[in-house]
Amino acid sequence: MKSVEVTNLGIALGHGAKAVNILPDVSFTVEQGECFGLVGESGSGKSTVLRCISLLLEHWRGTVKIGGASVRDMGVIERCRTVQMVFQDPYGSLHPRHSVRTVLYEPLRIHNLDRRQERMEQALRDVGLPISFLDRFPHQLSGGQRQRVAIARALILEPDVLLLDEPTSALDVSVQAEILNLLSDLRARRGYTYILVSHDLAVVDYMCDRFAVMRSGEIVEVLDRAALENNSATHDYARELISASIAYDRAS
Ligand SMILES: Nc1ncnc2c1ncn2[C@@H]1O[C@H](COP(=O)(O)OP(=O)(O)OP(=O)(O)O)[C@@H](O)[C@H]1O
Numbered sequence: 001m002k003s004v005e006v007t008n009l010g011i012a013l014g015h016g017a018k019a020v021n022i023l024p025d026v027s028f029t030v031e032q033g034e035c036f037g038l039v040g041e042s043g044s045g046k047s048t049v050l051r052c053i054s055l056l057l058e059h060w061r062g063t064v065k066i067g068g069a070s071v072r073d074m075g076v077i078e079r080c081r082t083v084q085m086v087f088q089d090p091y092g093s094l095h096p097r098h099s100v101r102t103v104l105y106e107p108l109r110i111h112n113l114d115r116r117q118e119r120m121e122q123a124l125r126d127v128g129l130p131i132s133f134l135d136r137f138p139h140q141l142s143g144g145q146r147q148r149v150a151i152a153r154a155l156i157l158e159p160d161v162l163l164l165d166e167p168t169s170a171l172d173v174s175v176q177a178e179i180l181n182l183l184s185d186l187r188a189r190r191g192y193t194y195i196l197v198s199h200d201l202a203v204v205d206y207m208c209d210r211f212a213v214m215r216s217g218e219i220v221e222v223l224d225r226a227a228l229e230n231n232s233a234t235h236d237y238a239r240e241l242i243s244a245s246i247a248y249d250r251a252s
Contacts, residue, residue: 001191002067002082002160004030009052009062022048023060023217032067032160035187035194037204037211039241045217046197050163053195054085066161077111084154086147088166093150094138100124100149101134107157123152127182144175148182155186164196168203180206201228201245213238 009026012019023045030036038046051057053064055071064071066082074082087093094103104120113119121131127148138146147167154162167183168176184207187194198204204211205228212219213235221235231246233239 001032001193003032003034004036004053004161004193004195005063005065006049006053007063007065009049009060009064011048011052011057011060013048013057021217023052025062026214026217026219027062028212028219028222030193030195031209032193033187033191034210035196035208037208038195038197038214039199039201039204039211040214041241042199044214046214047165048217049214050085050165050195050197054083054163055079056085080107080159081111081157082159083161083163084157084159085163085165086150086154086167089170091138091143091146091170094146096138098137099134100136100141103149103153104134104156107153111157113157119156123156126155126186127152142175143171144178147171147175147179151179151182151186159192161193161195164194166197166199169198169200176203183207201242204228213241 007027009023010021011023012021014020026049038049040046048057052060053071071079071083101120104123105116108116108119120134124131124133129145129148141149164183168179171179180203183194186192196204196207205225208225210222210224212222213233214220215237221233221238223233223238227233228242231239231242233242
């Protein structure tokens, strides 16, 4: 699997005089096989970082390398087979009139991969769904099952890196744990590298080896998961964020 190096990533969004420097200058490195979290308040730029890495946004400054190769220098096919994204909302990310078979078949067709039926069946098995689900449509699936299909779609091209943008926050609490367990097992078995955006430090604690605390488009501190236990953050904002989360957990 591959490491990710983000160096001096910057982007302005909006047009003309209204353009806002959303990410002034972000740098971080994720080891191969690591789960690296991005946390911070709403609007701090976490999703924007993922959208730049995946080239959903293109007009950014700086460099993003995966396994030493710049994502900009990869062709679309190579990039899709290197990095895939899973979105927050499985309702929005699956086409309502496309069966699971179509969802999983399309990337195999576009990338001209062989053994398509076998790969589709394996992808469903990997995410804990029965093969019969190939003939279901999104409205015939629960929220958790939809997110499993979205994960299967991301994995079917056998990427090295998964970008996870709040992958459980649209789901019921009981289902959230199932999806986190699935993602965690897949990483343990296959060694994927994850970058996980979450506003929930309990999710980060469960999933991540290290995490970056973001504020106003900047990384204020990178911490080990262990820092959550005794709140050993040194930056004021990171310490406040962790304290607020601990206080919230104790109250709920
Ligand atoms: N297309 C756009 N044009 C202008 N501003 C944008 C655009 N997309 C995002 N922004 C702004 O960029 C900032 C960062 O947004 P982003 O979605 O990356 O934050 P986030 O930390 O992921 O927030 P959340 O947790 O709410 O998803 C926000 O202030 C947002 O309003």
